[in-house]
Amino acid sequence: MKRRLHLILGIILAFVALGALPAGYLMIKHPDGSALGMTTDFLKNSPFRSFLVPGIFLFGVNGVLSLAGAVLCFLRSKYSSTAGLMLGLSLLVWICVQVWAIGLSSWMQPAYFIVGLAEITLSILIIRQKITSPA
Numbered sequence: 199m200k201r202r203l204h205l206i207l208g209i210i211l212a213f214v215a216l217g218a219l220p221a222g223y224l225m226i227k228h229p230d231g232s233a234l235g236m237t238t239d240f241l242k243n244s245p246f247r248s249f250l251v252p253g254i255f256l257f258g259v260n261g262v263l264s265l266a267g268a269v270l271c272f273l274r275s276k277y278s279s280t281a282g283l284m285l286g287l288s289l290l291v292w293i294c295v296q297v298w299a300i301g302l303s304s305w306m307q308p309a310y311f312i313v314g315l316a317e318i319t320l321s322i323l324i325i326r327q328k329i330t331s332p333a
Contacts, residue, residue: 205271208269210320211267211317212268214264215268221256225250225252236249241299260285
């Protein structure tokens, strides 16, 4: 069962990374949002004037670190559950800040919030299995 939980968590983290890496890259390369069909009007009620800082976070945390977390899960590293838990929490924070800053503007926001909850839940299940059967 522990092997299956690692695999599922790894797949979810890889899925998040595969969406975040290109979107974050395009936000960094085109901070006006034009490459993603957005304008800085989305940001008018946020602390940001361009998509550069959100792009860096999206690329770095939700992209690179989620990909690293997926690798840890596929290797069944002892750090995979901690990585999954931290990445799930960061995804929830990302979505909450996004909804606060630009409002609920896409079905993807609640969908990724649920994905973050799934990452946290799977990580907790892996941790609980470590505690009950340490071998």
